[in-house]
Amino acid sequence: VYRLALALIIALAAGTAGTIAAQPQLVLYAWTGSREIAHHLGLVLCLYALGAGVNAFLFVPFILQYACGLIRLHVIGNVLFGAVWIPVAVWAAYAFGPIGTAVVWLCGNLLFLTIWVPFVHRRLLSPEERRGIGPASWLSVALLGAALAATRLIDTNDIGRPGALGLLASIGGVVTAVGLVSSRDLRDYARLWL
Numbered sequence: 001v002y003r004l005a006l007a008l009i010i011a012l013a014a015g016t017a018g019t020i021a022a023q024p025q026l027v028l029y030a031w032t033g034s035r036e037i038a039h040h041l042g043l044v045l046c047l048y049a050l051g052a053g054v055n056a057f058l059f060v061p062f063i064l065q066y067a068c069g070l071i072r073l074h075v076i077g078n079v080l081f082g083a084v085w086i087p088v089a090v091w092a093a094y095a096f097g098p099i100g101t102a103v104v105w106l107c108g109n110l111l112f113l114t115i116w117v118p119f120v121h122r123r124l125l126s127p128e129e130r131r132g133i134g135p136a137s138w139l140s141v142a143l144l145g146a147a148l149a150a151t152r153l154i155d156t157n158d159i160g161r162p163g164a165l166g167l168l169a170s171i172g173g174v175v176t177a178v179g180l181v182s183s184r185d186l187r188d189y190a191r192l193w194l
Helices: 002-022 024-032 035-057 059-067 071-124 127-131 135-153 161-182 184-193
Strands: none
Touching: 002 024, 002 035, 002 059, 002 135, 002 161, 002 184, 024 035, 024 161, 035 059, 035 071, 059 071, 135 161, 161 184
């Protein structure tokens, strides 16, 4: 169940946050109708979307802690994270503006994912259970990232707002579908269910 939830979150986060991160200027143009705003804030939105995507992955380990009745781990992790993240975010806001806070958001979530989540996994999952989570999950993320990066090759300069919305929905849908199909755990579950 844990691996299924992780695979589902990876597919959904790639489809939503990944699409926004891959096409931030198109998202902003579709939203505001201003190519100038899209040009100036595209990088900020990209960084925040990447951070939100990474943050989505953190949901599944939290649910594991909750299911095991060990919320104390989550509280300790977030207190430590907040003690470092909040002062750094304030400093970055003053020093670098929205780009600085976006970088801090992304890096903080990446650190939490790479340091805290393995700690939680070692505490709550057996070695056999951990074996199914590693490289295959990240290979799926890399595949989805490559697919999203390829969407950057699409020329969106002459597209109108309705076309931008349609293109974004198409990209998100296709990437989510690829994420769902690329997960062996989800394929096995679907085969069993069918």
